[in-house]
Amino acid sequence: xxxxxxxxxxxxxxxxxxxxxxxxxxxxxxxxxxxxxxxxxxxxxxxxxxxxxxxxxxxxxxxxxxxxxxxxxxxxxxxxxxxxxxxxxxxxxxxxxxxxxxxxxxxxxxxxxxxxxxxxxxxxxxxxxxxxxxxxxxxxxxxxxxxxxxxxxxxxxxxxxxxxxxxxxxxxxxxxxxxxxxxxxxxxxxxxxxxxxxxxxxxxxxxxxxxxxxxxxxxxxxxxxxxxxxxxxxxxxxxxxxxxxxxxxxxxxxxxxxxxxxxxxxxxxxxxxxxxxxxxxxxxxxxxxxxxxxxxxxxxxxxxxxxxxxxxxxxxxxxxxxxxxxxxxxxxxxxxxxxxxxxxxxxxxxxxxxxxxxxxxxxxxxxxxxxxxxxxxxxxxxxxxxxxxxxxxxxxxxxxxxxxxxxxxxxxxxxxxxxxxxxxxxxxxxxxxxxxxxxxxxxxxxxxxxxxxxxxxxxxxxxxxxxxxxxxxxxxxxxxxxxxxxxxxxxxxxxxxxxxxxxxxxxxxxxxxxxxxxxxxxxxxxxxxxxxxxxxxxxxxxxxxxxxxxxxxxxxxxxxxxxx
RNA sequence: UGUCCCAUGGUGUAACGGCAGCACUAGUGGUUUUGGUCCACUCAGUCUAGGUUCGAAUCCUGGUGGGACAACCA
Numbered sequence: 001x002x003x004x005x006x007x008x009x010x011x012x013x014x015x016x017x018x019x020x021x022x023x024x025x026x027x028x029x030x031x032x033x034x035x036x037x038x039x040x041x042x043x044x045x046x047x048x049x050x051x052x053x054x055x056x057x058x059x060x061x062x063x064x065x066x067x068x069x070x071x072x073x074x075x076x077x078x079x080x081x082x083x084x085x086x087x088x089x090x091x092x093x094x095x096x097x098x099x100x101x102x103x104x105x106x107x108x109x110x111x112x113x114x115x116x117x118x119x120x121x122x123x124x125x126x127x128x129x130x131x132x133x134x135x136x137x138x139x140x141x142x143x144x145x146x147x148x149x150x151x152x153x154x155x156x157x158x159x160x161x162x163x164x165x166x167x168x169x170x171x172x173x174x175x176x177x178x179x180x181x182x183x184x185x186x187x188x189x190x191x192x193x194x195x196x197x198x199x200x201x202x203x204x205x206x207x208x209x210x211x212x213x214x215x216x217x218x219x220x221x222x223x224x225x226x227x228x229x230x231x232x233x234x235x236x237x238x239x240x241x242x243x244x245x246x247x248x249x250x251x252x253x254x255x256x257x258x259x260x261x262x263x264x265x266x267x268x269x270x271x272x273x274x275x276x277x278x279x280x281x282x283x284x285x286x287x288x289x290x291x292x293x294x295x296x297x298x299x300x301x302x303x304x305x306x307x308x309x310x311x312x313x314x315x316x317x318x319x320x321x322x323x324x325x326x327x328x329x330x331x332x333x334x335x336x337x338x339x340x341x342x343x344x345x346x347x348x349x350x351x352x353x354x355x356x357x358x359x360x361x362x363x364x365x366x367x368x369x370x371x372x373x374x375x376x377x378x379x380x381x382x383x384x385x386x387x388x389x390x391x392x393x394x395x396x397x398x399x400x401x402x403x404x405x406x407x408x409x410x411x412x413x414x415x416x417x418x419x420x421x422x423x424x425x426x427x428x429x430x431x432x433x434x435x436x437x438x439x440x441x442x443x444x445x446x447x448x449x450x451x452x453x454x455x456x457x458x459x460x461x462x463x464x465x466x467x468x469x470x471x472x473x474x475x476x477x478x479x480x481x482x483x484x485x486x487x488x489x490x491x492x493x494x495x496x497x498x499x500x501x502x503x504x505x506x507x508x509x510x511x512x513x514x515x516x517x518x519x520x521x522x523x524x525x526x527x528x529x530x531x532x533x534x535x536x537x538x539x540x541x542x543x544x545x546x547x548x549x550x551x552x553x554x555x556x557x558x559x560x561x562x563x564x
Numbered sequence: 565u566g567u568c569c570c571a572u573g574g575u576g577u578a579a580c581g582g583c584a585g586c587a588c589u590a591g592u593g594g595u596u597u598u599g600g601u602c603c604a605c606u607c608a609g610u611c612u613a614g615g616u617u618c619g620a621a622u623c624c625u626g627g628u629g630g631g632a633c634a635a636c637c638a
Contacts, residue, residue, distance in 0.1 A: 037638050188634090194636035212635095236569060237568065528600085530600080
């Protein structure tokens with residue numbers, strides 16, 4: 001009787017958009033944009049922003065541009081723009097137009113002339129130190145520059161000469177004339193242009209003056225007809241300035257009514273990692289990780305190399321939601337999202353990370369048989385494969401205990417277990433070396449249990465993964481753990497930095513044995529190593545030199561119980 | 565001695581003046597040729613003090629707590 005459809009709950013941005021649609025605020029379709037600065041690699045926090053703007057565009061039948069905010073030539077590089085484009089496409093999004101703020105330098109310059117002519121901007125000869133000291137503090141008003149009231153003609157002349165390269169870096173700036181006593185520091189005559197005789201990755205040496213973020217961003221949105229300009233919370237105090245520039249440049253009532261509006265949401269934070277571009281850059285440059293795409297990095301490239309899928313990241317972005325309050329997401333949610341996706345799509349395979357040799361005493365010498373194994377129990381369409389079985393095999397060292405506790409379902413002296421897709425085996429003898437370390441197990445198998453079922457119906461509690469010693473392939477396996485050992489890597493003792501919280505065991509490398517099927521894989525292919533976790537082939541893996549990265553372990557309720 | 569933003573289970577996020585819901589985490593049980601998956605269940609929340617109202621997580625006021633703002637960075 002209660003057939004109410006589940007109420008769709010909107011986040012505050014969707015609610016605003018639907019209100020704009022209802023009130024017909026915009027005469028055209030909705031337009032979004034994702035505006036990275038090409039000065040580093042994108043991370044999972046950017047992925048949230050990308051999913052937001054591109055996702056909204058898709059949901060409301062609008063478009064989303066990719067715009068590189070390239071107004072600071074000394075920090076920006078082509079390598080970064082290529083990586084960013086790559087990441088966005090990999091995530092599964094397609095931008096409408098590929099834009100660059102540098103495409104608008106000419107227009108921005110013309111608008112600067114307009115503002116000076118209107119008496120809304122001026123050229124300032126003050127030094128950086130003077131400007132900083134005259135700006136005041138958040139609690140004290142600033143004071144006006146001596147150049148503030150210089151004649152319009154003089155500012156115009158100076159601006160032209162700045163552009164022509166007549167002045168050295170730092171000798172002059174263009175400032176908006178707003179209010180040095182404003183409680184908002186950003187309104188105290190903010191700088192619009194600075195002189196930088198630097199090579200720009202797109203405009204080369206055409207310009208030696210470059211606009212500041214605040215002077216460029218709103219106008220770029222306006223030029224692209226952006227209707228909803230979404231950014232993170234730290235730009236909230238910039239919004240009055242965003243509006244001020246457009247208010248003073250655009251003289252058209254209708255355009256102003258429909259004009260782009262900035263809306264801020266809380267950025268993503270994840271525990272056990274850092275999300276600051278500066279810190280990520282430091283990790284790369286100082287060699288604490290192997291590069292921007294090191295699988296321990298929270299970068300999109302790192303997550304990809306770790307074995308995360310685009311769908312898992314999109315789903316994660318959806319689950320964390322959009323709001324304005326500060327948040328720290330638990331990595332377990334991210335891990336849940338990959339497991340959820342990989343469980344559906346990952347090829348199952350067997351591999352042994354910490355091998356213990358077993359000789360099956362009653363199995364014929366030299367015999368090898370091919371046993372049928374299911375590729376993915378969650379998806380019948382993925383079919384089956386054949387796995388070679390032989391007299392000597394390897395199992396996981398942790399799957400045998402000489403003196404097992406109660407509820408231990410695995411192998412122990414006299415116990416019978418199932419080898420997955422193979423046979424029931426019983427341990428008859430434990431072989432040790434002089435130091436008492438177990439070196440080998442002697443077992444017998446029940447020939448009637450081929451495939452893993454017993455015709456007499458007897459049950460075994462344990463099922464182990466295994467690999468044929470004769471046919472297995474060697475593989476280098478990278479076992480990754482969290483990069484930092486502290487939930488909050490930013491908190492550290494006096495005189496120390498976040499680097500002191502690096503987890504010394506974030507990477508453990510082992511030589512493992514895997515079934516021959518792995519040789520058919522391509523870099524980035526996903527696998528589930530049964531009973532162990534999800535893995536993928538590294539970008540540098542080849543059939544003859546397998547390199548496997550662990551994405552995440554399987555949930556392990558036995559490990560939890562064993563801890564107690 | 566400022567301005568602005570924010571406050572719901574352990575973590576996130578809904579509820580738009582009318583029964584505080586969902587996901588993750590944790591725990592219990594069931595199914596299982598992965599101690600996986602799946603299924604069922606359990607623990608657990610409106611920062612505080614007033615006010616408005618028949619009725620407040622929601623509106624108002626004051627506290628408290630957290631965050632942002634003083635690059636010629638974005």
